[in-house]
Amino acid sequence: AFALLDPAVRTALDPQVKRLEDRFASSTAINLAGPIGSLENLREVFRLVQAREAWTAQGDWVTRHWEDISPDVAERFRQAAAVSDVQVQAAEKQRVVYTEWLSEQLHEGALLCLPSALGPAPRLDQPIDSLGEWRLNTLRISCASPLARTPQISLPVAQVEGLPMGLSLMAQQGGDETLLAFAGRFTQTPEPGSQLDVF
Numbered sequence: 001a002f003a004l005l006d007p008a009v010r011t012a013l014d015p016q017v018k019r020l021e022d023r024f025a026s027s028t029a030i031n032l033a034g035p036i037g038s039l040e041n042l043r044e045v046f047r048l049v050q051a052r053e054a055w056t057a058q059g060d061w062v063t064r065h066w067e068d069i070s071p072d073v074a075e076r077f078r079q080a081a082a083v084s085d086v087q088v089q090a091a092e093k094q095r096v097v098y099t100e101w102l103s104e105q106l107h108e109g110a111l112l113c114l115p116s117a118l119g120p121a122p123r124l125d126q127p128i129d130s131l132g133e134w135r136l137n138t139l140r141i142s143c144a145s146p147l148a149r150t151p152q153i154s155l156p157v158a159q160v161e162g163l164p165m166g167l168s169l170m171a172q173q174g175g176d177e178t179l180l181a182f183a184g185r186f187t188q189t190p191e192p193g194s195q196l197d198v199f
Contacts, residue, residue, distance in 0.1 A: 001032045001039070001114045001115055001140075001141040002017075002114070002115060004039070004115075004118055004137075004140070004141065005115055005118060005119070006118075006119060008160055008161070009115070009118070009119050009120075009160050009165060012158040012159060012160050012165055013115060013157075013158050013165065013167055015158075016155075016157045016158055016167050017113060017167070019186075020111075020113055020167075020169075020186070023186070024111075030105060030112075032112075032114060032141065032144055034098060034101040034102065034105075035097050035098060035101050036094060036097075036098055039140040039141065040140065042098070042140070042143060042144065042147070043136070043139050043140045043143055044091075045091045045094045045095060045098070045147065046139065046143035046146070046147045047139075048083055048087050048088055048090075048091035049088070049091050049092065049095055049147065050080075050146075051076075051079060051080035051083045052080070052083055052088045054076075054077070054080050055077065055080040055081055055083070058077070059077070059080075059081065062074075062077045072128075072131075072132060095147055095148075098144075098147060098148055099147070099148040099149065102144065102148040102150065103148070103172060103173065106150065106170065106171060106172035106175070107172065109178070110172075111169050111170065111171055111179070111182065112169070112170040112171075113167065113168070113169055113170075114141055114144075114167075114168050114170070115141060115165075115166070115167065115168065116142070116154040116155075116165070116166030116167060116168040117138045117141070117142065117165075117166065118134075118137050118138055118140075118141065119160065119165070120160050120161070120163035120164060120165050121163070121164075122134055123163075144170070145170055148173075149173055150170050150171065150172060150173055150175075151170065151171050151173075151175055151176040151179050152168050152169065152170040152171075152179075153168065153169055153179055153180065153183050154166035154167070154168045155167050155168070155169065155183060155186065155187055157187065169182070169183060169186075
């Protein structure tokens with residue numbers, strides 16, 4: 001995931017990654033895609049699972065209200081309606097494999113560190129037609145947590161050209177409270193005279 005970042009974004013996040021590494025006895029770099037093979041494949045597995053879940057939950061309403069939905073959202077629902085049972089079954093099998101693999105990586109209190117996105121959030125004046133590509137690219141690294149049902153938190157610990165940039169931490173399933181507690185300590189502003197390091 002870090003390899004996809006522009007140099008300026010990587011430079012902004014590197015000091016925070018180093019701070020994080022210093023909190024642990026050891027750290028290991030892994031490929032976020034794991035057994036899925038590539039982040040593009042990971043995103044496709046997520047797309048298929050999400051599409052079926054979204055169509056199952058909202059398809060009836062959407063079918064009655066196409067004219068009330070923005071064109072980009074309507075297009076995603078049309079794609080969701082076209083997903084086949086065979087595609088979903090294959091994606092769900094890959095989801096199980098990925099979930100088991102990620103669980104192994106996050107055992108015994110390990111945390112996974114990754115960029116929250118490939119760059120700062122789009123500006124308000126950014127053309128709408130450019131947001132689709134930004135969304136798809138960001139999904140390549142943001143889909144792991146919902147796919148594997150793990151808790152993830154984004155910490156706004158850096159800036160790129162004056163815009164906030166997040167560093168994400170992910171914990172094992174059921175590790176929500178531990179993750180929140182760690183994130184709170186990691187970003188906490190110290191009392192005067194304390195030795196707590198801060199960003």
